[in-house]
Amino acid sequence: MKKVGILVGREQSFPESLIQRINERGAGEVTAEYVKLGGIRYDDPPRYDLIIDRISHEIPFYRAFLKRAALEGAIIINNPFWWSADDKFFNYSLATKLGVAIPKTVLLPQKDYIQGVTSESLRNLEFPLDWQAIVDYTGMPAIIKPFDGGGWKNVSRVNSLEELWHVYDQTGTLCMTLQEFVEFDQFVRCYCIGQEEVMIMPYDPRKPYLSGEQYLHNPNYLTPELAARVTNDVHTLCRALGYDINTVEFAIKEGVPYAIDFMNPAPDAELISVGEFYHNWVTDAVVRLVFKRLAEPRANATRYRWDALLNPDAAKEESAPETALAAVASAAEQAARTIVPEPVREIGADIAAGVGALMSDAASAVSGIVEAVSQPKEETKPPRNATSTKRTAPAKKPAVSRKKKPETEL
Numbered sequence: 587m588k589k590v591g592i593l594v595g596r597e598q599s600f601p602e603s604l605i606q607r608i609n610e611r612g613a614g615e616v617t618a619e620y621v622k623l624g625g626i627r628y629d630d631p632p633r634y635d636l637i638i639d640r641i642s643h644e645i646p647f648y649r650a651f652l653k654r655a656a657l658e659g660a661i662i663i664n665n666p667f668w669w670s671a672d673d674k675f676f677n678y679s680l681a682t683k684l685g686v687a688i689p690k691t692v693l694l695p696q697k698d699y700i701q702g703v704t705s706e707s708l709r710n711l712e713f714p715l716d717w718q719a720i721v722d723y724t725g726m727p728a729i730i731k732p733f734d735g736g737g738w739k740n741v742s743r744v745n746s747l748e749e750l751w752h753v754y755d756q757t758g759t760l761c762m763t764l765q766e767f768v769e770f771d772q773f774v775r776c777y778c779i780g781q782e783e784v785m786i787m788p789y790d791p792r793k794p795y796l797s798g799e800q801y802l803h804n805p806n807y808l809t810p811e812l813a814a815r816v817t818n819d820v821h822t823l824c825r826a827l828g829y830d831i832n833t834v835e836f837a838i839k840e841g842v843p844y845a846i847d848f849m850n851p852a853p854d855a856e857l858i859s860v861g862e863f864y865h866n867w868v869t870d871a872v873v874r875l876v877f878k879r880l881a882e883p884r885a886n887a888t889r890y891r892w893d894a895l896l897n898p899d900a901a902k903e904e905s906a907p908e909t910a911l912a913a914v915a916s917a918a919e920q921a922a923r924t925i926v927p928e929p930v931r932e933i934g935a936d937i938a939a940g941v942g943a944l945m946s947d948a949a950s951a952v953s954g955i956v957e958a959v960s961q962p963k964e965e966t967k968p969p970r971n972a973t974s975t976k977r978t979a980p981a982k983k984p985a986v987s988r989k990k991k992p993e994t995e996l
């Protein structure tokens with residue numbers, strides 16, 4: 587008998603539907619349940635053959651448990667190692683290498699830093715920033731959003747340099763990106779399951795969450811040519827990133843689909859939000875994925891190397907198949923759709939293959955670090971510059987403390 591565990595946050599209907607349908611199809615051979623966790627021993631025996639993770643981006647304890655479960659041979663969807671390593675700015679940069687259109691995007695130095703980071707610590711930063719050059723590149727209006735965020739948290743549209751500074755001054759220690767605003771003619775959010783099955787959903791971000799008007803069911807929303815390009819882009823991105831459950835969002839302008847968000851490894855699938863049709867489609871697609879992954883042959887011997895955990899597919903290709911680690915779901919939520927009003931927020935209303943090499947490079951770097959760490963040398967702790975309490979930020983204006991973020995799980 588194989589066991590599937592579901593790790594969830596606040597969402598209701600999607601995990602319930604998943605558990606019910608996996609148990610029905612499993613007929614006693616495969617069972618699904620909510621994962622239940624207390625203190626986890628480092629030698630905790632394996633409890634699940636496969637775990638679907640919907641919430642570890644918000645709960646570090648879950649992320650740590652999942653990495654260990656992977657080490658014990660559980661298939662984790664999505665790969666907790668890659669998810670931990672990923673960010674949206676990397677995603678945009680990757681997309682351009684893969685020929686997927688993205689809006690012009692700039693990574694901004696943080697406004698503020700953790701305590702103990704002084705002006706001395708920040709000598710690698712240009713100061714002041716050449717804001718004019720940055721906005722000349724992105725144009726106005728622009729979108730300022732976290733480089734690794736989700737759930738519309740801290741996403742603002744800005745129309746001028748002054749508005750940009752005003753919002754930036756409130757971003758605290760968050761690392762932000764500034765992005766060209768795409769005045770889209772059409773907008774789609776696409777599920778991609780198992781890096782294969784794609785569902786294009788016409789989606790209107792200008793409509794309120796749970797209004798029932800965000801997700802439209804219209805199979806003819808895109809022309810066949812555009813639908814084919816979008817599907818191809820979705821495959822390219824999800825295969826390169828290795829996510830088995832993901833959504834890719836496109837703002838479409840003058841026939842060009844610009845990928846604006848494709849790091850959604852726990853996408854909204856709630857009945858009340860996406861509607862019955864999409865809820866049923868994504869549930870069934872994930873059930874198919876679960877049974878497919880459970881049926882795949884697993885290597886017996888494991889190579890305990892971090893690079894294999896980060897990118898198991900590439901590691902398999904490089905080594906003898908019998909020694910490859912097949913512990914993690916094939917290569918890596920929007921959180922609650924909490925809409926955080928920002929002072930100048932206007933978006934409430936309008937708002938990866940060749941990468942194998944990139945991933946392998948990253949993995950090699952990690953394994954190099956691991957080797958270095960496993961051969962104790964002299965201590966390599968960076969010097970602390972904690973003597974001064976003066977805080978420096980590459981900002982135009984004095985720091986303004988950021989508003990506390992609300993809980994945003996789904």
Ligand SMILES: Nc1ncnc2c1ncn2[C@@H]1O[C@H](COP(=O)(O)OP(=O)(O)OP(=O)(O)O)[C@@H](O)[C@H]1O
Nearest residue numbers: 689729735736737738739766767768791847920937
């Ligand atoms: N470059 C852009 N051009 C136009 N609209 C944008 C752009 N970037 C973001 N938006 C709007 O802001 C919304 C939130 O941005 P984004 O998806 O990047 O952030 P998120 O926090 O991951 O949100 P979500 O939880 O919806 O995935 C998008 O759904 C879109 O409506």
Ligand SMILES: [Mg+2]
Nearest residue numbers: 835846847920
């Ligand atoms: Mg999004």
